[in-house]
Amino acid sequence: MLNIDDPTVTEKTPAIWRLAFRPFFLGGAILAALYIPLWLVTWFMPQYSLFQTEFWSQVVPLWWHPHEMLFGFAMAIVAGFLLTAVKNWTNQPGLTGIGLGVTFFCWLTARVLLLLPFDIPLLVPALFDSLFLGLTAFKLWTSIYKVKQWHNIGFPIMLFLALCINLLSYYALNERDFILSNHIWQAMIWWMALLITIVGGRVIPFFTAIRIKQEKPTSIPLLENLLISVMLLLVIQAIGQFFPKTVELWLLVVAGVLHLIRWARWNPHKTLKEPMLWSLHIGYLLLPVTLIAPAWNIDNLLAYRNLLHLFAIGTLAGICLSMISRVSLGHTGRNTYAGPKMSLAFASIALAAIFRALMPTLMPAYYQTWLWISGGLWFIAFGLFVWHYTPVLSRPRVDGRPG
Numbered sequence: 178m179l180n181i182d183d184p185t186v187t188e189k190t191p192a193i194w195r196l197a198f199r200p201f202f203l204g205g206a207i208l209a210a211l212y213i214p215l216w217l218v219t220w221f222m223p224q225y226s227l228f229q230t231e232f233w234s235q236v237v238p239l240w241w242h243p244h245e246m247l248f249g250f251a252m253a254i255v256a257g258f259l260l261t262a263v264k265n266w267t268n269q270p271g272l273t274g275i276g277l278g279v280t281f282f283c284w285l286t287a288r289v290l291l292l293l294p295f296d297i298p299l300l301v302p303a304l305f306d307s308l309f310l311g312l313t314a315f316k317l318w319t320s321i322y323k324v325k326q327w328h329n330i331g332f333p334i335m336l337f338l339a340l341c342i343n344l345l346s347y348y349a350l351n352e353r354d355f356i357l358s359n360h361i362w363q364a365m366i367w368w369m370a371l372l373i374t375i376v377g378g379r380v381i382p383f384f385t386a387i388r389i390k391q392e393k394p395t396s397i398p399l400l401e402n403l404l405i406s407v408m409l410l411l412v413i414q415a416i417g418q419f420f421p422k423t424v425e426l427w428l429l430v431v432a433g434v435l436h437l438i439r440w441a442r443w444n445p446h447k448t449l450k451e452p453m454l455w456s457l458h459i460g461y462l463l464l465p466v467t468l469i470a471p472a473w474n475i476d477n478l479l480a481y482r483n484l485l486h487l488f489a490i491g492t493l494a495g496i497c498l499s500m501i502s503r504v505s506l507g508h509t510g511r512n513t514y515a516g517p518k519m520s521l522a523f524a525s526i527a528l529a530a531i532f533r534a535l536m537p538t539l540m541p542a543y544y545q546t547w548l549w550i551s552g553g554l555w556f557i558a559f560g561l562f563v564w565h566y567t568p569v570l571s572r573p574r575v576d577g578r579p580g
Contacts, residue, residue, distance in 0.1 A: 190274050192573045196264070196580050197272050198508055199570045200281045201257025202501040203563070208288065209250045209494070210559035213552045216242050221545060235296040240350045243362040246489065248306060248343050249288050251369060254497040256284070256313045258376075259332055261508060266329055269320040271580075276316075283309035303347040310340040331375070339368060342416070364415035366485060369493050370464060371408040374436075377496065381457050382443045384503075388454055388514070394442045400435060407432045426472050433468035440465065453503050453514060456523035460495035463487050463530060483538045490555065491530030498526055498558060505569050510576035517565035522558040529554035 193199050218225055220238060264271035272280065283305045290302040314336035321329050342361055349357040378401065386393035411428055414420055420428075440461055448454035467488035474480040498519075506516040533551035537544045574580055 193571050194274055194277050195573075196508060197260030197277055197280075198257040198501070198504055200277065201253045201260075201284070202505055203567060203570045204281065204285065205250050205253030205257065205497075206501065206559050206562045206566070208245070208253065210556055210563055212242075212245055212250065213555045217549060217552045221548075235299070236291055237350065237353075237355075239355065240346075240358055241291060243358075244346055244350075245288065245291065247362065247365045247369070248339075248346070249284075251493055251497065252310070252339070253284060254501060255336075255369075255372065256280075256309070258500065258504065259317055259336075260313060261504065263317050263320045263329070263332075267320045267324045267326055269323055272316050276312075280309060280312045280316075283312065299347050299351050303344060306343055306347075307340055310336055310343065314340065335368070335372065339365070342368070360415055360418065363485075364412050366488060366493075367408060367411040367415055370467075370488060371405070371412060373461070373464065373492065373496060374404060374408050377457075377461055378439065380500075381461060384457065385443055385445075385448060385454055388451055389444060389447045391444065391447075394444075400439060404432065404435045404439065407435065422475055426475050429468045429472035429475075433465040433472070436461075436465035436468065451514065452518075452520045452523055453499065456499035456519075456527075457496060459523075459527050460492045460499060463491035463495070463527075467492065479541075480538050484534050486534040487530050489530075490533055490551070491527055494555070494558075495523070495526045495530070498562060499523060502562065502566070505566050508574075508580060509569055509572075510574040510578060511569070516569075517561075519561065519565070522561040525554040525558040525561075529558065 193203075216238070220242075260272050260277075263269070287302045287305040287309065290297060290305065314333040317336065318330075318333040321327075321333065342364060346358060346361045349355070349361060378396070382393050407428055411425075411432065414425055414428065440458070443458070445455075445458040445462070448458050467485060470487065471481045471484045474484060502516070502519050502522075503513055506513050529551045532547050532554065536547040540547070
């Protein structure tokens, strides 16, 4: 069944609410640009922070930073991408208008409630966060179920799992159980890595093949299935610590090697002249690097946590930045390869990963300096996106079509 939008309805809907990528990409990018400087000022210069002591009495900084980067920034990009993609996958009507506004309002309200400079029951932001993820998962489920598109049914299931993990993170904050919190952040990092494994495995070789005008490499089912299985085991291990460290180490190494084999088959060396492609390939390359490097530092907690930022910044944020730049152009009727110049932004996010993950490990005496440099590069990257893409995302398609 074809999805045909009613133009009389579409034209009455403000452009920002016509498809999910518009508010969620812009909102996620603005949050990213603001929250890292806010985190650095609050952590290293509390006397200049916007927040008073009362704020931190309920929301602990070491909880707020990873929570908001994962469930605030990254999940906004994930929601915007999946809610837009499912319309194309299934030919079902996309989330738009009031429904989209309510879903975005729930996401934004949770972010604001966690920034209020006074104590509120944690149940309140947890409720809005759950509504955001629940509404997103429900929309994906109904669209996929209607056309019996079972190969995509894993996406709403993954979002429901993220909803449960997020509720557990609020419980950990309420109980001041920061050991549990650390397990949750690790699990969500591998959850995001699993999502990138699935989605990146579809789109990166496809985009590359089209642009370099070569046939897409045929996937190897054994490699793909094994890779997804190992990544899922890492998520489970992070939450429950079911396996000994030796087993976890080998899971990391095996996953890293499999990712490297997969990436090498996508012709990454032929993308160096196209920022929209090399940014995706650099981001994906840092995933196996993140898996293998911490494996050799699995007993060094500080080095392990530093190296995880190769994924958090280089892969997760890097691929998010590249994808939202690309999708925003394509879904507003523009030429994907003739949009705003984003090379500086893509390079900045890759450098931010190096300064945050590697430099503190190699030269820990200058730890604070490396974090400020990384934060500045991060701000440049997402600030450039907000500057260039706010007009793109807030205005109707240039070709007059709905969406």
